[in-house]
Amino acid sequence: MSDVVVDDNRAAQLRDRAVDQLRASGDIVSKPVEAVMRQVPRHAFVPEASLEAAYDAFTAVVTKRNEDGAAISSVSAPQVQAMMLEQADIQPGMRVLEIGSGGLNAAYLAELVGPGGEVTTVDIDPDIVARAEGLLRANGYRQVRVVQADAAGGVPEHAPYDRILVTAGAWDIPPAWCEQLTDGGRLVVPLRIRNLTRALGLQHAGGHLASTSSRVCGFVPMRGEDQHDGQVLLVNGSEEIVLRFDDGSPRQTGLLDNTVRTPRAEVWTGVTVGRMEVIDTLQMYLATVLDDFCIMTVDTDLDTGLVAPSNTWFSLAAVDGHGFGYLTHRRTDDDNRVEFGAHALGPSAPAFAETLADHVRTWETEHRGGPGPRITIHPAGTPDDQLPQGPLRRVIDKKHSRVTLSWTRAVTGDEDEAATHPHTALV
Template identity: 60%
Template sequence: MADQSDATRADLLRENVVEKLVARGEIVSDEVERVMRGIPRHLFTPEASLDDAYSAYNAVVTKRNASGVAVSSVSAPQVQAFMLEQADVRPGMRVLEVGSGGLNAAYLAELVGDRGEVTSVDIDAEVTDRAARLLKEYGYPQVRVVTGDAHGGVPDHAPYDRIIVTVGAWDIPVAWITQLVDRGRLVVPLRMRGLMRSVAFQRVGDHLVSTSARICGFVPMQGIGAHESQVLLITGTDEVTLRFDDGLPTEPSLLDNAVRTPRAELWTGVTIRRGVPVDTLQLFMATALPGFCTMSVNPDLDSGLVAPYNRRFSLASVSEDGRNFAYLTPRPAADAAFFEYGVHALGPEAEAFAERVAGFLITWDRKHRGGPGPRIAVYPAGTPDTRLSHPPGSRVLEKAHSRVVLSWPEHPAGRGDSEYASEKEIDRHV
């Protein structure tokens, strides 16, 4: 009787989460709605309670390392929904999934149908054993589960119409391009200067061009594709930590003097309504600022040296000469429905550096706000500049195996706030 009651409750929870995602526009196609309604999510997340399994915006951690850090998970329903929509998987397609959990592979198997193929690869044998067992137990023995480093793709079953990556990637290996059919699609949580976006790419010849990007968070890639960011403790303790994704400043010790100077504060008049996402602002600042990094403050050691709105995560930058640093922070505006953005800076030229950083913020507000975000292209490492499609103002991120080019179309009518997220999301991502 209890089992029947649990099954009925699970059905209701599944219906509720799908209805919520449809209402919010995360699910837009009949196909994705069908598979997310039809497959019992809780069967693939036995580690979780029914409430946790069907939480719309929370992943279920399935494995942690010895330090307690999550190394494998089943993504939140919201993230699975929009990544499936980004992928646009159709019947008869051949699909490679990088990162095995079981549930997403089951969704893919339903989408490709009897004429399609799904291959799921993960570097961790414990993870693939779990995924293969659950897939077989719940009706998807045809999904091919492979243990191996996905840096090389899975050439034995290539080419693929779609490659969907469900772990955070700092780089795009060449195999993910060459094993994709021309005009095929790669969906990958790509880390760019410390910010992660689920980017849908289309293969065009020897490179990739983006079609959409969504803010997301994933456990990081292991194996050859692993990449550690570098941290700088600017006070000699972990009170204030700057995190760099592409290398530390040339002379980090120069910032020791910056913390001994008065803090300059500059408010820009740029306001954003509470509840409006700031993901394009983040990416623009990350690609525009030469010394971009992110800043966090240890609340137990906080002396007030810096005063960000969000102590866990703030956009920051170090000047080219390495002597000044600044960070973006919002404050409640006169109209309580809005935040006003400003810049705090420390260093011998703090006021001038604050003005420079504020200039980029104002440029985003006037030319790119409300726009579609950047066009992102990925070329193999070593591709000469003459073959890159990058208009003036583009930013080229040099990775180990790829060159990532971000360019921003102007959107002068973009001051309208058209998309909404929760205030919690703004707090988390500012």
């Protein structure tokens, strides 16, 4: 019995320490979210982990892997859960749908909505549903509905919902999610946009969704009807250099077969950032302005030095006709910052490397420190003239929706716009 008391005391200490860290980092900003994260015993929902691992503020706990060992379900890190709960702005008495079950997040939601609210959690995997249901019941949350279904259809029998929280990586927004959301309700979803995942807070109004917040994140991909794997292009037919596209690869990709036989062009931008500085707006800016934007990965076991990225598993890249280019960086002389540069290969490599560098410089002068793009989600088939307009935008067509990224210059001093996207600025 004394061991149990000691463990409980240690768990409470670790839980408080994690919450204190998240308050200091700005991931927890409201009293209700702080209160529930101090109250609910996270370790009771991740029995697979040690107490120290359960209360690591920035690390997820994997709860299921596939036959290849890849994670297919996890309990998100406390930082991610706090971030999304803050984005959702849960109020007492609300009806909430959680898409992607684990048990713990549903417990947080049940505490936030109180006895006058309702929480439904849904997952496609029967093992995950059984696990979540057992943990919720064992920890006193019998009021939470646990449903097994493909969440692409939502859970219509308990709709409408004031809030929908998606805790799996989504590529698209199924119509059911909007249809089951109240007018003025909010959807929080880790949405993949051109290979970049952002936890978006989206307000529902007038038949479409508009962003209220955006945070960098990573999630286990959603499975089921709306699973989307993207496309890969092997440069020169080898797995040494792979270009990953999210919305269709360029036509005539065979034109790249001889690209790696040309000299590599290199341009340095003069733009520097701190080594721990968040560059999410730069990523989204390049994804907006580059037509054939992609992510380049390099197999280090096959690497012959044809390309020399600073990050072999995730480099921002784009195809340009017969060639391609990518972003890289190098440390400054004082070793406190890094400078962005561009590499390119192909017959027009010098010009394309300069184009990439110019985009980085434009981001530096017009968008760095700003709110990032305003993101809207309209139903597929919405005419262009009914989408947001502006001098700098990108429309991305998906199966169910049209996603629009619209930019305004950060230097305009539009404080109201910046206030609606407080977490997209560089820190």
